[in-house]
Amino acid sequence: METERLSIRRFSPEDWQDLHEYLSQENVVKFEPYGVFTQEECRQEAARRAGDPSFWAVCLKDCGKLIGNVYLAKGEFDTWELGFVFGERYQGKGYATEAARALVSDVFQSKPAKPSQWSNG
Numbered sequence: 506m507e508t509e510r511l512s513i514r515r516f517s518p519e520d521w522q523d524l525h526e527y528l529s530q531e532n533v534v535k536f537e538p539y540g541v542f543t544q545e546e547c548r549q550e551a552a553r554r555a556g557d558p559s560f561w562a563v564c565l566k567d568c569g570k571l572i573g574n575v576y577l578a579k580g581e582f583d584t585w586e587l588g589f590v591f592g593e594r595y596q597g598k599g600y601a602t603e604a605a606r607a608l609v610s611d612v613f614q615s616k617p618a619k620p621s622q623w624s625n626g
Contacts, residue, residue, distance in 0.1 A: 508607045511600060512564045513575065516554035520562055521547045523571035524554075527592030537590065563591070563604045575604045577612065585612075 506513040516524075525547035527533050534541055542550060554560040559578035564571050573591030580586050587609065589601040 506561075506607050506611055507566060508603050510566055511604055511607070512566045512569065513561050513604055513607055514564065516551055516557075516560055516562045516574075518548070518552040518555050520554075520571050521551035524551050524574075527573060527590065527595075530593050532593055533590060561604070561608060563589075563600065572600060573604075575601070575608050577608055 521544070525542060525544050528542040528547055528550070531541055554562075554574075559576055561575045561577070562571050563573045563575055572595040573589060576586070576588040576590075578586050587605060589605060591601055
């Protein structure tokens with residue numbers, strides 16, 4: 506997926522360094538259900554996210570730098586959970602809004618018309 510400024514794609518195991526860049530920042534993860542990540546934890550997390558259809562890597566379109574992620578997963582009772590985490594340098598610039606809009610738009614364009622037919626992923 507692409508927007509004006511972003512490329513939104515699946516994670517790959519090679520993303521661990523950029524993932525570590527923002528998941529190791531205390532200010533970035535302070536409202537998340539986890540603490541800061543070590544390099545080794547980011548290696549493992551990037552590999553895990555590569556297989557998790559709920560996580561999307563958000564990259565700057567002009568250079569490919571991974572700057573954050575968006576999370577979209579189906580919950581109970583036909584609800585959806587949307588979340589995002591971005592590196593401190595990339596907060597307050599509208600990237601999360603831009604990525605979330607693109608992802609939600611894609612979900613509604615590609616899923617069946619009846620929400621009860623939607624499946625996880």
